[in-house]
Amino acid sequence: MATGLLLLALFTVCYTLLAKKLSGGILTAPMLYIGFGYVLAQSGLMPVGEAERLLHVVAELALIILLFLDAAQTDVHAMVKRHQWPLRMLVIGLPLAVIIGTVAAVPFLQGHHLVMAALAAALLAPTDAALGQAVVTNLAVPERVRRALTIESGLNDGLALPLILLFTSLAGEMLEPGSGDWLIFAAKQLVFGPLAGSLIGAVGGVLFLAAKHRRMTTETIEGIGAIALACSAYLAADVVDGNGFISAFVAGLLFGNVVKGQCAFIYEFTENEGQMLSWGAFFLIGLALVPEAVEHLTGASLALILISLFVVRPLAVWLSLTGSDATPVTRLFFGWFGPRGLATALFALLVVDQIDHEIGEPLLMLAVNAVWISAVLHGITAVPLAKLYGAHMARQEGAAEMKTPTLEQTEVPLE
Template sequence: MMGFLIVCMVTVAYAMIAQRLTTSVLTAPMVFIFVGVVLSMTGLLSEHDMEVLLHPVAEIALVILLFLDAAQTDLAALRKRHVWPVRMLLIGLPASIAIGSLVGAVLLPAWPFAAIALISAILAPTDAALGQAVVTNPNVPMRPRRALTVESGLNDGLALPLILFFASLTAAESTADGGEWLVFGAKQILLGPLVGALLGGVGGWILLRAKAHGTTSEIYEGVGALALAGAAYLAAVQVGGNGFISAFVAGLAFGSVVKGACKFVFEFTESEGQLLTWAAFLLLGAALVPEAIAHLTWQMLALILLSLFVVRPLAIWLSLLGTDAAPITRLFFGWFGPRGLATALFALLVVEQISHEFGAQMLHIAVNAVWISALLHGISAAPAAKWYGSKTAGMGDCAETQKVDVTAKPVITRHD
């Protein structure tokens, strides 16, 4: 009981100074991961109990935020006007997985290549909540902020099919019923998007009709949007598809239909979405971080640091070749790709599908990557944003030249 009292008091205290901390080296993920670790190590929170809570809280948070992040994306505007995030998503993300796989093959020679590709894919999604000072800092021009916002809001949903594919290959190599795992993976990847597209599109159409006839209001629209995200997840699971992919695609379809008509989509991410994310990071710190640190090897540490300092920066640099992004902008984008909630939860999802030999190590790598990223990106976010803003002041490639905002608002503070 005392542990939960401390959690509540810390949350209240952080909320009271959160705005001031946006310009400091302290970020919410850093604070709540640290609090979780301390409470676990002192015995005020049971590691087992926190692990039981972590799964539902993290899954609910990811389902809702995948849906809402996707719903805020104007796909037409993204294709026409936003070359930087499109390049980072369509070229940078696959390049990160490919380069990471090559690095992993050197550091983990005993692992099958499918498992190496799987951990590389798990480490690829980014979460700008760990470097919030970047995407909320007015010193950074709007165009780079928006590019990071869109990229980190969409890359976890785009990475998930690859993660499921590599997980199926890894399971197929390590078990006798490999064919069944491949069929399972195919159903997960194919049925999830179909269910999500259907429910998201229909849900958006119903919302517009209800608004046109005055049978709903903004308060109830929010309830409906949350229920739609949950329905997309559960319906996909019911037919054998992946619920997270379904929620992501449902958000894309919903957003394409309503086109910004549902204000709740933006407001939730700024309030209740923050609380869900903070809770997930605290539970992660309490349930998984202590054990992950205890099992951290030099090979794991090298893989994590190379992923942060070499793999993503190189992939992003290559993806932006031929665009108007200046070298300093490419370096800035390459560094600010922190690993967050999606990395940890995706690892949790695949652990049960593959052999314990590799699954446990993957989970330790992912969890260690999250807290190391939270520390490094959190400390560097505010000073780096200030430095980058001063260096790019007046630069043409960072000027705000776009009239249409992909997300229909300046910044998303969870992923973006």
């Protein structure tokens, strides 16, 4: 165990020293950490059993912080008024991805109830901002496009979770007909979680602002407090039988719209901590889950994953942006850059714990295989396609400017 941890520490040091250089290539942090975890698993230098237990803790903590952070940085009023693209992709595109994904999954899940196909589609619907980092930080991509991808990937996992919980409860009811416990459980999760998050997020925002205006705290301590607030929302929901992840997400929304950017360091501090946890979670996925998932990768599951990546999301995004000012190339760009990541793997782990193992285990293997395949495909295409798309948009803007008449061209001569 000590040898494996030492290698992980040295690997992280090397990555940080080369991070800027690597950001311009095809090797992303999630891809490298998943791959390094897989290599250590094959070498036997780290015990996989202990890694599985640690994965739950690290992945949950990472997702709590990232859900809170992404939601906190979203101005709900501005998004409704100005950010038409991400709003359409969230409100229209996400449900469409689940519906189209369910239809696509049915032929590959023969012998299973329709609910299982819907659950598989919902697990494959969330996208990961960490896996799309090479795109959203690439200045060649227009700012509006980068902002839309950031908002959408930051919010869709929180919005997909209620659907996953609903389908999980229906799957439990299907396995135990006549039992109302699953429906009651789902109702509590979907109601009490948001209530707990709303209360903690709103009150927390007011208290943070009051302390800041009275100079009772410092920026460094505010960052620690933000992490504690996110965890408080998660734990408070658990106390009242609500869902902690939904609670953390809603708490972030309320908190961010109360403080409205006045506690800027909170976001920077929380993002740094969240990124470290995210790297750790991807490493543990590669160490604890990918080796077994690769062994269970069949032609049918591979086909379903590729359909999800190449057909389901692109089609859902294309339809959701119909009627908007997004060009066909932009719609295709949005449709492709929806990588599956931490949320897909962790939500699948939660599902396995709540339904029959024989049904839940294949879903977990499907989700994990989708994560590493997405990490590879989106990783190697992020920089090249971002550059091509940026160059295309620059040419389009240049052509539009040439067609636009200048002041001298439109000026009417004085008589």
